[in-house]
Amino acid sequence: MIKINNLKKLYGERTVLDIPLLEIKSGECVVLTGHNGSGKSTLLKILAGTVKENEGKAISEGKIYYLPQQSIPFNKSVKANILFCLDGKRKIKRELCDDVLNAFELKQFENKSAKTLSGGECQRLALARVLCRKGDIILLDEPSSAADNKGRALINELIKQYCEKTGCTLIMTTHTGEFPKISNLRIIELCDGKIKKDSMTGEINDA
């Protein structure tokens, strides 16, 4: 569960985030939308702990994993990138790694250097690295922004499958208007750091 109380973030004198109250229940899937500079990424960064808020609090329960917009591919092979993120015994890690590579359609690149992947493939790898860690709360900042239509559909499908399988809490940002087809998806629209709309899928067109 995530609870936000009077959260404020300022860059200089500019208020980039101002959320008086927001609650996200365990297992809930939330999409943050809004134009550039609306505060979507800042909110995720505060929840992930990479940026500090100026006022208020964001309390969360559970292990958080966060995929930043500028996630860097490690200077290793695709397979080694996944292995580096897995914990446990070597044999188990290898088996898990194969499953992840197959699920994310990265098997054919497993021995290729991650630096040579295309933008979309790189994002898939970055997503695979985060999801293979198996967290309670997953924060994804524009996870499919560099992918083409097919790649975006695949990434959204993978996110959907993961959420349905694990029951994790998901918060992701997007400005493309495409989200995973998860039932009861909550859509929060931010504008100038404030919540403009908070609705469930189905209600969005009416709001």
Next chain:
Amino acid sequence: MLISADREILQIIGVTLRMSFFSTTVSCLAGMPLGILITSIDFKGKRTIRKIINTLMGLPPVVAGLIVYMLFTKYGIFGSLGLLFTVEVMVIAQCLLIIPVVISLTSSVCSVNGKNLLETSKGLSFGKLKTMRLFLSQNKTALMSVMLTAFGRSIAEVGAVSIVGGNIQWKTRVMTTAIMLETNKGNFEFALALGMVLLLISFAVNIIASLFAKEEGQ
């Protein structure tokens, strides 16, 4: 004397390589993690520490030699260790000179992609050790250059090692102090020949390092 591989020359080369190897290794082992920490962690007084490190980068070797000499002289704090005029104390003096250079260069190298890499690492909840490993592996080639710079500074250094080492024949005489001695004696040709050997050693180390870097690139 050089062509016939004089025993004394070989011994001087041996001492030079031993001193440079240890001072480079110790400086990199201490300086690289500190450089990464300075880049990756925000703390109070970070700017002041950066300024101190940058100032120490310009520390004159003779001053470093003098400080270490005073610490290790008979009546100094570490006088009881009896390390003065040994290769060990020469390594210590060189570390004092090289560590700030390694910290500063590592910090510069890691700050290029540092913010994004740190965010990626934090997002995956990696611990400090794993984050350190990540920074090292992401910047292997650039850090190799840092290591070469450290080695270059070590092998070419003369002021500090002559003060704390004493340029003792068969014991603490290294290439640079031998060149200085031969120049003072008027043996310019021999001093020049020693200088050539020093350059050749540096060249060989650079070739080996570039081979490693090439392997990394592949």
